[in-house]
Amino acid sequence: MEYRIEVKELLIVDDKMTLTILGTVTDEAINSHFVSKPKLTLYFTNGKEDRRIPFVLSNVIHTEGKCYFSGRYTYRLDLLFWKTRADYLPFDMYFNFGFVDFYEEKIRINMEPELFCAESRMFRFVNRGSRYSFIPDKRAILQSPLRRFFVKFFHGVVKFIEYIIAIAMFPLFVIESILHFTGVLRMPARFNDESKPMRFFAFVFWRFSNTANCKVSMWTFKRWVFKRFYGFFKLFKVKKNKITFISLRRTDISGNFAFIYDKIKDDKSLDLHFILNEHTVSYMTLKEIIDFTKSCATSKIVVLDEFTPMIHYIDLKKETKLFQLWHACGAFKTFGFTRLSKPKGSPQTTRNHRSYDYVTVSSTFCKKCHSEGFGISTDNVVATGIPRTDVFFDEDYKTEARYKFFEAHPEFMGKRIILFAPTFRGNVKETAFYPTEMFDIARVCRSIPDDYAIIVKHHPFVNDVQPIPEELSDRVIDLSEDTELNDLLFITDVIITDYSSLVFEASLLFIPMIFYAFDLEKYINSRDFYFDFKKYVPGKIAYSLDDIINAINNKDFCTEKIGPFADMFFDYRDGKSTDRVVKLLYDNLV
Secondary structure: OEEEEEEEEEEEEOOEEEEEEEEEEEOOOOOOOOOOOOEEEEEEEOOOOEEEEEOOOOEEEEEOOEEEEEEEEEEEHHHOOOOOOOOOOOEEEEEEEEEOOEEEOOOOOOOOOOEEEEEOOOEEEEEOOOOEEEEEOHHHHHOOHHHHHHHHHHHHHHHHHHHHHHHHOHHHHHHHHHHHHOOOOOOOOOOOOOOHHHHHHHHHHHHHHHHHOOOOOHHHHHHHHHHHHHHHHOOOOOEEEEEEEEEOOOOOOOHHHHHHHHHHOOOOOOEEEEEEOOOOHHHOOHHHHHHHHHHHHHEEEEEEOOOOHHHHOOOOOOOOEEEEOOOOOOOOEOOHHHHOOOOOOOOOOOOOOOOOOEEEEOOOHHHHHHHHHHOOOHHHEEEOOOHHHHHHHOHHHHHHHHHHHHHHOHHHOOOEEEEEOOOOEOOOHHHOEOOHHHOOHHHHHHHOOOOEEEEEOOOOOOOOOOOOOHHHOOOEEEOOOOOOHHHHHOOOOEEEEOOOOHHHHHHHOOOOEEEEOOOHHHHHHHOOEOOOHHHHOOOEEEOOHHHHHHHHHHOOOOHHHHHHHHHHHOOOOOOOHHHHHHHHHHHOOO
16 A cells, blocks of 8 residues: 655644645555545644644545545644643644554655745744644743733623623513514424423523623533532642542443442542432532532542543642543544544534543553543553453353343243344434334344344434334344343344444454444444444444345354454453552552
8 A cells, every 4th residue: 555645735823723635545455435534643742742633634535546635624733732731842743644454653754835834923833854843932822911911801891792782682582582482483493491481591591692692501600600619629638548430321330430349449548439420510409519529629539431521621630630431442433532523523622531641441552542532642541451341251240141131031042142232323312313224123033043032222322112023022122221231242142233332342252243334434424433444343244134134144244353353452351450440540549
C-alpha cells in the first residue's frame, strides 16, 4: 500500500488553526464498493501531555485501486491540553495515519502548505519538516486586564439589555403559551412532557431564553446550585481514605463496581461511599446534590463507570484523583471526541471526559483509541484489564450460571443455543430502536435444524419487542429485560450480533459469531469504528438472512479470526484484572 498526503492550506488566526488536507491511498484491493475510510489524526505533544484529535474528512472516494480523500476543519489551539492548560507550554503537531490494517504514528510527509497565512499574536508557528511547532504567548492569549474588563463590560451591557427586553415581553410569551396549550396554535414537537403544566412552563422559558440569549430552565438553575454547593464543600479537607463510587447506569453495586468492592470491603481503614442512581442534575433533589458535591469535594478518589456530566461542571481538587472504569471492553464503535463533527459527537470546546486522571482499558492497543475519544493524554489510559471479565476465568461461576439458566428454562436443555444480541440504532437513549423486521425469527427457525434454540437479547435502550410467533415458544425466548448478558454467554453456542461490544467478551470464550451487518456502510458513515470492520471482526459477516442461515447450516463462522482478535484487545487473560485495578486505587491513596 502507498499513500500520499498533502497540506493544501494552513491558516492560523488568533487561537484557531484551519487545515485543508488532500490525500490518496493506492492499493490493488480498493474498488468502488470499498467501505473502509482513511483515519488521519492530529497528534499534539508538549512534553508533559499529549492529545489526539481526528482530522475530519468530508470527502472519501473509492475507485479501482485508489482511495481519494480530503477535508477542511478548524481547531482551537488554546483548548488542546487540559492538565497543563495553565502552563502555556510550547507544543508540536504530527500526523498519525491509518487505513485498513495499516497504522503509523508521526508519519513523515511534506507539511509545507500551498496556501499559508499566520496572523496570530497568540501562537508563533514554525514548520519543522514532518511536524509543526507552536509557541504560545501567554500575555497575548490572556490579553491585557484592561481589554478583558471592557470586553466583559460590553458583553454584560448587551446581555442586560436583552434580559430587560425579555422581561418586558414575558406576558406575551405567557399568552402565546396559552394559545399553544389550548390548541389555537400548535405546540412544537420538542415539548412532549407528559405533564401539561411542565409543557406550558417549558415553552414560556424556552421563548424567554431565546429572547434573553441565556438559558432559563430547571437544568440551568440546578447546575448553578450544584456549582455553589461544590464551592462551599471545597473548603472542607480531603479525607485521605475516602473513595466514592458514582454511577448513572445502575442502582445497585454491580458491574465493575461489584468486583472492586468485593476486594476492598473488608479493609476497615477505607471510607467507602456509593452514589448509585439514574439522575442527572435536572432530576436531582437538593439532598442528592449535597451528597454528590460533598463526596466529590472530600474524597481522595472518585470512581466512575460511565459518562457522568455533573463531574465535569466542577474542578476537582488536585489531591482528588478521578478514575473512569469504562464499562465496555476493547475499542469498537467510536465515541466522544473521535466523533468530532458527527451526530452527538463531543465538540472540541467541551470539557466532558477531560478531567480523568486514569481510564482503565483491556489492552495496550485500546490506549490510543480511549485517549482520542476522551481527549486525554495517552499516559492517563492504563491497560489493567476490565474487572467484570474476571468471571470468564472462574469455572465455579460459569458452572453456577449454566445451572441457574437451565433450571429456569429446562426446555432449552440439550439444544444448541443461538444468542441474538444486536445493538441499537439512533444516537441517544430517547431515539434508540432496532428494526426488528430485519430479523425474521420464524424464517430463521424454519431454515435451520430443529435442535437450535434462539435467545433474543436487545440493548437496554431498545423498547420495541421482537415479534415471536406463539408456535415457536419452545425454541425462542426474549430475555432482553431480565437477564445479565454476560451470564448468557456461558450457555451460548453461536452469537448473532452486529456492532455490539459483546464481541470482546465472546472472544474470551471462543464463541462462534455471525455479524449481521445489513446497514454497514450507513453505520460507518454515521458512527464508524476504531478498526476496519471487515478486516478484524472475529466471525462471519452476513448481509442478509440468507447469509445467516447458510452460515449456521454450514457451520461457517470464520472462527480462525477469534484468537488474533482476543490477542489484540486483551493484554491479560488471567482473571486478575480486578487485582490490578485495586492496586492502582491503593497506589493513589498514598
